[in-house]
Amino acid sequence: MINVGFYYKVKKGHEKEFEEKFSEVLKLLKSSESGLLDAKLYKAVDDPSEYLIYTVWKDLDSFRKFTTSNAYRSTVEYGRTILEGRPSHKVLQELNA
Template identity: 65%
Template structure:
């Protein structure tokens, strides 16, 4: 299993739009990418325009399949209109003990 943190800063006035789009994308993923285990949206306490999307995937391959998909590219293109700066993500892999 892997965990991915996706970090975004949203343009002022687009916070609710970003939150609604997150819900739409998660619903799509749940129906089309069975490797997605869960996705949660967090808002920064100190900077309410900064968000973290935390996801869990069954494998790195499933996540890579998603980020190379047409749907992902469409979301990225749409996001350019409401995101400030360049978003980034970090991938962590679970260590089995």
């Protein structure tokens, strides 16, 4: 299992749109066999236009497959219209203590 944090800065006035799109995409991914196990959306307390999407994936291959899919590319294209700059992400693997 891996976790991926996606960090976004949304253009002012597009926050609600971003939140709604997250819900739509999450619903689609969970209903498919994408390997996405869970995702949560967080909004920064000090800047409501900054977001974190924290995701849990079955494995690294599932995440990589998602990032090369047409659905992902179309989401990236759409994001360019409502995001400031490029989003970033970090891939993390849980350690068993």
